[in-house]
Amino acid sequence: MYSDFMREYRELGHMSLIKKYSWPHYFLPHHGVFREDSTTTKLRVVFDASCVTTTNKSLNDIQYTGASLQNDIPKLELCAALIGARLYKKIINSLRLQINCSYFWTDSTIVMGWLRMSPHLLKPFVQNRVIEINELTGDLLWLHIDGNNNPADLVSRGLYIDALKDNRLWWDGPSFLHCNEWLNKQNVSISNDLPELKNKTINTVCINSEIIIDFTRFSTFNKLKRTGAYVLRFIHNIRSKQQRKTGSLTADELTSSVQVLSRIAQMHSFPSLYNSLVNAIPIKSCKEMNKVLGLNVFLDNNKLIRVGGRLNNSNFTYNKIHPILLCNPADYSPLTPAHFLIGRPLTAPACHDFTNTQSSQLIRYNRVEQMRQHFWRRWSTEYVTQLQNRIKWKENKGDIKLGTLILVKEDNQPPLKWRLGRIIRVYPGKDGISRVADIRTATGQIQRAFTKICPLPLSTDENKSSAPTTSSTTYTTNSDN
Incomplete structure (x- = not known):
């Protein structure tokens, strides 16, 4: 079988004749593989793929080009x-x-x-x-x-x-x-531009803010604040490899943590309100409208919801004038200055600060003074902030137009005897809202607050456009009047 195969290949011209021998010798790079189990072809011949045939082409010349060898x-x-x-x-x-x-x-x-x-x-x-x-x-x-x-x-x-x-x-x-x-x-500079790096693809996934930091897992606010600061540091170090933050937490990191935690709490508690303020949408359309009507809320530079109010002319700090709106405010009882009157004149000389002194180390007089100082501190930090809430007028119906015909409310007179007048001038405040007006009456010119002014409805359209913030005033009188 093998001899017949070689004879056939010689006749086909696949073997080259070697002339230096006395009897014919042929050169054919190959070896045979005998397969006993095969029922069709028991002999397979493996050739040198680089050897050319009668067509002047080798097996390698007609093969498809494969993948290049590893030369990296x-x-x-x-x-x-x-x-x-x-x-x-x-x-x-x-x-x-x-x-x-x-x-x-x-x-x-x-x-x-x-x-x-x-x-x-x-x-x-x-x-x-x-x-x-x-x-x-x-x-x-x-x-x-x-x-x-x-x-x-x-x-x-x-x-x-x-x-x-x-x-x-x-x-x-x-x-x-x-x-x-x-x-x-050893001082070798390693380039950051290395080969075989994965593509820097950023996958953005929308997740609930409460998953980032679960507030319920922390027993104290200090632990929550420090955890938030470490999370922000980790994010910063991932984004900026050149200026990595290490070591103890700084005051700025703790302040940033409080701001971010407050923002997360607001987004979770007032989602519609926060979205309305961020996108400059009137808050009348949000679901939390009834909760914030009397607070005159706004968004500060750090995108935190703060409370407006009537303390702009005070000497308090910005955080006290405009406190951050949170979902669960402390349930403090309203306090007034009458609570801390102890029977001594207000012009008495100032006493030593006993707020941080243990009560057991003080005599009775100093303990009373310590209680008074504690009360002053609580009044300035707890009661004053309650003044931000507008209890009666929660919506601005618009300013009273000049020339509007009005009635001047008199506390000691029935409505039928209130004087008739006309608005000639209004005085807007720092927030752009007018609260005081000059009125010309039959007896002369007077000045009254809007709370004492009742515009007269001349027509339906005019009534809607000129209704003041005191439009809730009623004209009901006692039967005796």
Whole structure:
């Protein structure tokens, strides 16, 4: 069978004649593979794919081009580092000696950069090998050595045996290793633009704000504030690798944490209101309208909902004049100045501050003074903020127009005897809302607050456009009047 096959190939011209022999010799690079189990073709012949036939073409010439062989130098360097890590593990497990410290060397700065990165940032081929190297070497250091001082390059460059036997680099290692300070002189700059990195794709996922920080898991506000500060620091360090924050928390970080936590609480408690304020939508259409009607809310520069009010002319701080709106305010009882009157004149000289002194260390008179000081502090911090709430007039119906015919409300007169007048001037406040007007009456010009003014409805349209903030005033009188 084999002879018949070779005869057929000779007749087809697939073999070349070798003329230097006395009897015919042919050259055909091949070998035969005999398959006993085959029922069709028991003999397979494998040829040299580079050998040309009578058509002057070889098998390689007519094959489809396949994938290129692995010739990526950094990847080959990484594979060499992996072999070195495996060899180190094998030797360490075989030796009976105790090795105190080991160092690994590579002449590829790219491999150094890969080994110092988190593996999840690398593509699969590099990622898998970096993970295995880290598992084999643990916390041991990988150091860089340039090609001129690398003994491993001597053999790969084709150094002859005669030259190798006298080569001190091969037998003694690099000269810098003989210096005690060699480890401190390692100063290699690793480029951030490394190959085989995953594409920097940012996936945006909409999640509920309460998932970021669950308020119910914290027993004290201080723990919640510090946790929020560490979360913000983590986000900052991820986004800005050049200016990383470390060490103890700063006052600015804690302040930012309070602002973010307050914003999250507001977005959770007043979603419709917050969306309306951010997008400049009238808050009359939001679901939380009834909760904030009397608070004159607005959005500050940090996108926090704050309470407006009538304390703009006071000497209090901005946070006290415009406190942050939260869903569960403290249930403080209303306090008035009459509560702290102790029977002594207000012009008495100031006393020493006893607010931080233990009561057991004070005599009776100083304990009373301490109670008074505590009360003053609570009144200024708790009661004054209650003045922000507008109890009676919660909606602005518009200013009274000039020339509007009105009635001047008199507390000691029935409505039928109130004077008739006409608006000639209004006085807007700092917030742009007018609350006082000049009125011309039959007996002269007077000035009254809007709370004492009742516009007369002349027509339906005019009534709607000129209705003041006191439109809730009724004209019901006693039957005796």
